[in-house]
Amino acid sequence: MRTYAIGDIHGHLDLLQAAQARVAEDRARVGDSEAPLVHIGDLIDRGPRSRQVVEHLMAGQARGENWVVLKGNHDRMFERFLEDPYAHDPMLRSGIEWMHPRVGGVTTLASWGVRNPEERPLPEVHADTLAAVAPEARAWIAALPTSFRRDEQLFVHAGIRPGVALADQVEDDLLWIRAEFLDDPRDHGVLVVHGHTAIDKVTHYGNRLNMDSSAAYGGPVSAAVIEGRQAWLLTPEGRVPLV
Structure with missing residues (x-):
């Protein structure tokens, strides 16, 4: 069963569109217009065009593209900021918030035209953000799913908690987990396709991708095609096996 996947985007519309073009090229080569394309999450933050990434993905789904878009931890932080500017994600260390330079929320606000948020009172910044972000975009971000299961493949943003049934996984782990998942060599019953932990290149570890x-x-922004538990990186020259 064939599924396409695109990794963390972080506000880079040009890189996203290049990755989607490679998916389109592979679809044409194999004659498959039906296989879904799963975007792994972290649509926003750090890159310069978060708003445009969100609007591009919304528009694609609206015109009937077979795109699945998952929620990443950065997307959840933005969702919660929209609800309450003082909200603290429990998975973030104390003293670090969404607008902290290490997190990248300021670049996302800039893409929506909210200027100088570090220099203004937070309620004012929040009010400007609510005025700038269309209600449709806000609802779309809030409704993003946290996982997508297809045959032998499970797509999530960060990973799963090993030893816990797939049906019992919780959102905090699906969006934030690292070491407990990354260091576990066991077979999880599916190939877990994820992002969240930045590495130099897409890597297949046997039990996860x-x-x-x-x-x-x-x-x-990388694109891959997964068939069963085998995967190939999509490049301008075609498929490269991920062993």
Whole structure:
């Protein structure tokens, strides 16, 4: 069963569109217009065009593209900021909030035209954000799913908690987990396709496939095709096996 996947985007519309073009090229080569394309989450933050990424994905789904878009931890932080500017994600260390330079929320606000948020009172910044973000975009972000299961493949943003049934996984783990999942070599019953933890290039570990090729730090947005538990990186020259 064939599924396409695109890794963390982080506000880079040009890189996203290049990755989607590689998916379209592979579809044409194999004659498959039906297989879904799953975007792994972290649509926003750090890159310059978060708003445009969101609007591009919304528009694609609206015109009938077979796109699945998952929620990442950065997307959840933005969702919660829209609800309450003082909300603190429990998975973030104390003293670090969504607008902290390490997180990247300020770049997302800039893409929506909210200027100088670090220099103004938070209620004022929040009011400007609510005025700038269309209600449709806000509802779309809030409704993003946290997982997508297809045959032998499970797509999530960060990973799963090993030893917990797939049906019992909780959102905090699906969006934030690292070491407990990354260091576990066991078979999870499915190939877990994820992002969240930035690495130099897409890597297949046998029980999981990490799609986060560091777009947030100057790397590409990567695209892959998964058939059963086998995967190939999509490049301008075609498929490259991920062994």
